[in-house]
Every structure is written in C-alpha cells, then in structure tokens.
Amino acid sequence: MSSLWRRIGAHSHIRGLGVDGIEPKPIADGMVGQIKARKAAAIVARMISRGVMAGRAILLAGPPGTGKTSIAVGLAKELGADVPFVQISGSEIYSSELKKTEVLMRALRKAIGVKIHERRRIYEGVVVELNINMVQSPYNPYQRIPESVRITLRAGSEREKLRGDRSIAEQIIAQGVSEGDVIMIDSETGRVIRVGRCSEYAEEKYELSGEKTVPTPPPPVLKEKEIVYTMTLHDLDEMEAGRSRGVFSLLFGGGEEKEISPDIRAAVDERVKKLVENKGGDRWAEIVPGVLFIEEGHMLDIEAFCFLNRAIESELAPIVIITTNRGITKIRGTDVEAPHGMPLDLLDRLFIITTDTYNEEEVRAIIKERVRVEGVRVDDKALAALTKLGVEKSLRYAIQLIAPAYEVAKAKGRDVIAEEDVEEVAELFSDVKRSVEHLKRYEKELLA
Ligand SMILES: Nc1ncnc2c1ncn2[C@@H]1O[C@H](COP(=O)(O)OP(=O)(O)OP(=O)(O)O)[C@@H](O)[C@H]1O
Ligand SMILES: [Mg+2]
Numbered sequence: 001m002s003s004l005w006r007r008i009g010a011h012s013h014i015r016g017l018g019v020d021g022i023e024p025k026p027i028a029d030g031m032v033g034q035i036k037a038r039k040a041a042a043i044v045a046r047m048i049s050r051g052v053m054a055g056r057a058i059l060l061a062g063p064p065g066t067g068k069t070s071i072a073v074g075l076a077k078e079l080g081a082d083v084p085f086v087q088i089s090g091s092e093i094y095s096s097e098l099k100k101t102e103v104l105m106r107a108l109r110k111a112i113g114v115k116i117h118e119r120r121r122i123y124e125g126v127v128v129e130l131n132i133n134m135v136q137s138p139y140n141p142y143q144r145i146p147e148s149v150r151i152t153l154r155a156g157s158e159r160e161k162l163r164g165d166r167s168i169a170e171q172i173i174a175q176g177v178s179e180g181d182v183i184m185i186d187s188e189t190g191r192v193i194r195v196g197r198c199s200e201y202a203e204e205k206y207e208l209s210g211e212k213t214v215p216t217p218p219p220p221v222l223k224e225k226e227i228v229y230t231m232t233l234h235d236l237d238e239m240e241a242g243r244s245r246g247v248f249s250l251l252f253g254g255g256e257e258k259e260i261s262p263d264i265r266a267a268v269d270e271r272v273k274k275l276v277e278n279k280g281g282d283r284w285a286e287i288v289p290g291v292l293f294i295e296e297g298h299m300l301d302i303e304a305f306c307f308l309n310r311a312i313e314s315e316l317a318p319i320v321i322i323t324t325n326r327g328i329t330k331i332r333g334t335d336v337e338a339p340h341g342m343p344l345d346l347l348d349r350l351f352i353i354t355t356d357t358y359n360e361e362e363v364r365a366i367i368k369e370r371v372r373v374e375g376v377r378v379d380d381k382a383l384a385a386l387t388k389l390g391v392e393k394s395l396r397y398a399i400q401l402i403a404p405a406y407e408v409a410k411a412k413g414r415d416v417i418a419e420e421d422v423e424e425v426a427e428l429f430s431d432v433k434r435s436v437e438h439l440k441r442y443e444k445e446l447l448a
Helices: 036-050 068-079 090-094 100-110 164-174 199-202 231-247 247-252 262-277 301-311 360-373 380-392 396-411 418-427 432-447
Strands: 057-061 085-089 111-134 146-156 158-164 182-188 192-198 222-232 283-289 291-295 321-323 327-330 338-339 350-354
Touching: 036 068, 036 350, 057 068, 057 090, 068 085, 068 291, 068 360, 090 100, 100 111, 100 291, 100 380, 111 164, 111 231, 111 262, 146 164, 158 164, 164 192, 164 199, 164 321, 192 199, 222 231, 222 291, 231 262, 262 283, 283 327, 301 418, 350 380, 360 380, 360 396, 380 396
Parallel strands: 057 321, 057 350, 085 291, 291 321
Antiparallel strands: 111 146, 111 182, 111 222, 111 283, 146 158, 182 192, 327 338
C-alpha cells in the first residue's frame, strides 16, 4: 500500500500492552504509563487465552482520553489475530433498522470464532504456466471478461495441467495470481487460495515487495490436505439465513439488514456443536471465544443491559469489554441513577479496571510516540508546546494538532515542526473550552 494513502488511525501506534509476562514496561508497544490498568488487562488477556473468562465481562472506566480504548486495542493485539475482536459503540444499537437486541446479538456472534478443520482434495503447486482466455463481454462492448483459464501447477518435480472455468479465472485475477505463486484449488468447489510467493521464484526475480515466501509444495499436485479456516457464528448465521431465504433474497435484496430468526441461530448452534463433537474426523471445529468491545457503555439502555446480562451467561458467549467515561448517571430508559449508568446486577459481575489522568511526563511521552508514528519530526520547543497543550487543554487536542502543524511547517519550507507552527495551529483550531466560550460570547451579544 502506498504510504501516501495510509491512514493513521488514532490507535495505530498500539502494538500490544507493552508487558513482560504481566509486568508493564514504562514505555513499550506504543503504550505509556497507566501501569495498573495495563497489568490488570494483561492478567485478563492470560485468562482469556486459558479459557477461564467465560461468563465475565470487563468495565474500563476513566476520564476521556486516558487510554481506555488504547488498552482494549492493546489487549486485542496480545490475544493475536486468530481471536475475533469486534468493536461497537453503545450508540450504534439505535442507529439501524434492526432491533437493539438484534444489533447486540449480531455483535456477540461476530465475536465468536469457529475454527473449522476440513480434509479436502485439493490441487496445490507453483503456477509455472498461466493463460487466461479473455472474451468480449456480451453486455458491454468495451469490456473484456475472463472466460476460462489454463494453468500448469508444479509440486516437487510433478507437473499437472489444469483447465478452469470462468469462476476460477475470475478468482485468479481477483487475487492477482501470477507465475511463481503457490496456489491451492479445491477439487470440488473450485475455490482458489493464493498461498504466497514461491521462494524459488522470489530468489530468481529479486522480489522487493517484502512479502513472506513459501516453499515449493511436495508432490503430488492433487492431494488430500487438512484445511483450517475461521468463520464467526455470525458468518454461519448469514449463510444459513441465505439458504433458507433462497432465491427471494436475490429478487428482493436486503439480506444484510433482515433479522435472523432464533430458529436459524439455533440450527447453526446445533451444527457447530456437532462439528465440535466430531473432533478428529474429516470435518470438525473448535470454538474460539473472542472479544466484544463496547465503547461508550453508558449509551446502552436498560433493555440492552438486560440482554447483555443474559447473553454473557449463555453457553456460547464472547468476553465483553465495556468502556465508559461517566460517573453516576441515569440508566437510559429509566429514571434511576446508577454508577456509570449501568444496572447494579450487571456491575456486580464485571471486573472493573480504572484509568487515571496523565502527568506531564507521560503526556510528553505519548505525544513523542504519536509524532514518531505519524512519520513527522518536532524540535524540542515544539514538543514542549504540544505537551503544555496536552496538559492544559487535553491530550487528544494536542495529538490532533500534530498533523496540521506539520502542514504549516511544510508550507514554510521546513521538515521539522517548530514552536511557532504549534502556536499557529492552536490559534486556528480551537479546543472545546474555547469554542464553547466563543459561542457564549455571541449568545450574550444577541441577548443584549
Ligand atoms: N497510555 C497511553 N499510551 C499511549 N497512547 C495513549 C495512552 N493513553 C492515550 N493515548 C493516546 O491518546 C489518545 C486518546 O486515548 P484513548 O482514545 O485510548 O482514550 P479513551 O480513554 O478511550 O477516551 P474516551 O473516554 O474519550 O473514549 C489516543 O490517540 C491514544 O492513542
Ligand atoms: Mg475511547
């Protein structure tokens, strides 16, 4: 991907919790300070990995900008890419055509992985010859479309010539397969998987892409192999729903936004349970409970909380992490005030981790880390100015000013952000307190 187009997410510098075992290092993996919260999160990560977190949930509570989301992202990184991690905001349950509980149900089921092991007959080898037969599209005279494909695969010293239909040709094009790549083709379904660049070819043709290479597969080309892939319960629900809707979903569309009936989910659960019991067979599965991360937990309402409370207890439940920056507030949908706007029976079963505001040194370290990730440079005075804004206004505000300050520096022909650039953008972009005061002044004038 071109670095020009690389969007720098607010949490892209977080690579983990920065711990050694469960002990947080002061600055590591992009995380700074917040030692207690990070240690607690590291313990939770271990419990999740060992499968002893079922039926529990975590609340991350602390003032805005104190790293709650960062810690959750770090925790997800610690768990690894195979563990599903689903992020929603509490307010999202209101913003859809779907019932609130359906939105939550979907999110919960997206957070549960089903790792499927399957023995399949596949063709596997290095592509040594590739000819895609293109024809003119019957619908669009200016477009040429693939019609069929001829491939020669080599495994060890064995070669096999294959002919594929249009669907295989399309998959080959879509995945950018070229000569010298190792691919697998399922003998029954025709599904194509590009495994990677073959190491033999990578050496010959001085590859610069930095892609990991794979060895030439051993013979024969057509073989039985265990394929492992992870789907979520939600994927399986969608597939099952698609099957039962049949052709109607094609005619009337809208499959995505339709509710999935409890019957369908029950059928999926049944099937998954059977697969789990079939361990060691030709087709079997393991459950990988992931994490459902709900930001702005106080935006959920009483109905959603009751639903979650029950869902956490169910047999197939992910680990739920909720964040909030509210203290005592009303539980939505009621007149009851409660800590973090959450019902006590739910609070009671949560592990609560709190985050604290930062001292000046930590603010400086976090800004330094962000500057590094955004690929820009600041001089010492500019760093001091940003740190001051981070302490006096807010950490987020200071972090946000880095990119515009760099634009100003570049416009002045410099490559390093100077103090004056920071001062200038702080004038141009208001922090919240100042923008509110600004409006108040106008309101007064209007009333006078
Ligand atoms: N301990 C930390 N180490 C590194 N970066 C941090 C840390 N804390 C906060 N940041 C950075 O500061 C910004 C705000 O942090 P974050 O979004 O995690 O706060 P939050 O507690 O989730 O806030 P809110 O309550 O508003 O959701 C982010 O850009 C984040 O990457
Ligand atoms: Mg947050």
